[in-house]
Amino acid sequence: MILIRPRFEILNISADLTMIEQAGRTCYKSEAKITGVSATEFVRSILKRGHESVIEHSSVTVRIVCDRGVTHEIVRHRLASYSQESTRYCNYKGGVTFVIPPWVNITAGEYNDDMAAGTMDSYMDRFWFDSMHHAESMYIGLINGGWTPQQARSVLPNSLKTEIIMTANLREWRHFFNLRTSPAAHPQMREIAIPMLSRFKRCVPVVFADIHVKKA
Numbered sequence: 001m002i003l004i005r006p007r008f009e010i011l012n013i014s015a016d017l018t019m020i021e022q023a024g025r026t027c028y029k030s031e032a033k034i035t036g037v038s039a040t041e042f043v044r045s046i047l048k049r050g051h052e053s054v055i056e057h058s059s060v061t062v063r064i065v066c067d068r069g070v071t072h073e074i075v076r077h078r079l080a081s082y083s084q085e086s087t088r089y090c091n092y093k094g095g096v097t098f099v100i101p102p103w104v105n106i107t108a109g110e111y112n113d114d115m116a117a118g119t120m121d122s123y124m125d126r127f128w129f130d131s132m133h134h135a136e137s138m139y140i141g142l143i144n145g146g147w148t149p150q151q152a153r154s155v156l157p158n159s160l161k162t163e164i165i166m167t168a169n170l171r172e173w174r175h176f177f178n179l180r181t182s183p184a185a186h187p188q189m190r191e192i193a194i195p196m197l198s199r200f201k202r203c204v205p206v207v208f209a210d211i212h213v214k215k216a
Contacts (some may be wrong), residue, residue: 001136002097002110003129004065004161006192008199012061015170015204017043024054043206055170055207062166062196067099069158070188077176080168087160088150093143096136097161102191104128132159170207173200177208183216190216 017039024046025031046054064074068087075082100106104125113133120126135157142152168176177200179185180193200208 001112001133002095002161003100003106003132004097004108006064006066006070006099006188008065008192008196009063010060010199010203011063011165012059012167013203015058015060015207017058017206020054020057023057024051027051027054040206047207047210052171052174055174056172057169059167059169060173060200060204063163064166064192064196065099065161065163066192067101067159067188068162070186070192071162071164072158073180073186073189074164074166077168077172079172079175080166082164082166084164085162087153087156087162091143091149092136093140096132096139096156098132098136098157098159099161099188101128101159102187128159131157170204174208174211177211181211181213183214187216 018034021034021039021042022031024042025034043055046052064071071084075084095110100108105122106120106125106129111129111133120129135155138155139152142155143149177193177197180189181197182190185193194213197208197211197213201211
């Protein structure tokens, strides 16, 4: 059994501010004001005015590695494209990977029964660990007994690791971060969304710098 922490990777950024400016100025027929350095200030200005439809002309693609409970919430953002690891076709009989919740104090790594002993001080942490170990044992037993992956997956919990590729335009990413970094968001969602927002701010500061994370 393998236990991991969630992570993400930005695969592609198509954030051409000059294209956004060109699209935006088409609305006002002010293309003559375009200069070699005018795009950033134009984008900042339209965002202040709430004219966010213009930034839909650019997008970002991210690979997110998290548990399936989190992806159930991610895919509710309908203005995006997704490609997700399939539990129907992926066979985990060689070992199941689970994502450690942020409130569980367990070191990431590969575990067997002998290694588990003495590694957890908290009874509740050990209870979670044993639940994952049991789920893995049941899954592998069903596979070895002749069930297909799409049948055996029924015993796997929300903590099952999954990978999802998400592509969304910049406006939808702003909506995503405003919702998913909020103190009202699920702790595991915030665990991945807050550092992702920080990276977006470094990559496209003019679009994301005004989104602030509030403490829970």
